[in-house]
Amino acid sequence: MKIGILITRLKAEIRFCETCNNISDAPVCEICESHKRDRSTVCVVEDTRDVMAIENTGQYTGLYHVLGGIISPLAGVSPSDLHIDTLIQRISTGDFNEVILGLSPTMEGDTTAFYLTKKLTDYSIKIS
Numbered sequence: 001m002k003i004g005i006l007i008t009r010l011k012a013e014i015r016f017c018e019t020c021n022n023i024s025d026a027p028v029c030e031i032c033e034s035h036k037r038d039r040s041t042v043c044v045v046e047d048t049r050d051v052m053a054i055e056n057t058g059q060y061t062g063l064y065h066v067l068g069g070i071i072s073p074l075a076g077v078s079p080s081d082l083h084i085d086t087l088i089q090r091i092s093t094g095d096f097n098e099v100i101l102g103l104s105p106t107m108e109g110d111t112t113a114f115y116l117t118k119k120l121t122d123y124s125i126k127i128s
Contacts (some may be wrong), residue, residue: 019090021066021083023048031055031064038062038093040097042118044087046070046109062100067127070103070112079115087116093124098126 001030016022024030041062043068045051051064067082072109076125099114101108117127 016066020064021068021086022051022064025077036061036126040095042087042090042094042096042098043100043102045102046104046112054102062098067112070106071115072108072111082112083120084116088119091120091125096125098128100128 013025015024015027017024017028017032017041018027018030020029021033022029026033027067038061043054043062044065044067045081046067046069048066051066054060054064065087067076067084067085069078069082071077071082088098099116101113101116103113120127
């Protein structure tokens, strides 16, 4: 197959998972579809590269939620620019026991983690 056709096909078929916002070639990604995953734990990450990095370790078997960035007032990124509302909706309707905040240890990452912790305090869930 020619490279141009492959690139066009890739662009047409790649989308974001309706559940976790990870990159997928189907409406729901393989991770969210898998019944082998620990459905009681969700790891919140900044972007899809973080999912790939964690998956490459082979150590984490839970689900993910990709925020699509982190809160950064200087860069003009506010909570409403991220997939925080869908995370809260998943937590409120899901059967999660733990949320792991897998965010970068920067001022923006800490700000995002603090914001998420505040938003999740109404739910009886462990936050790591």
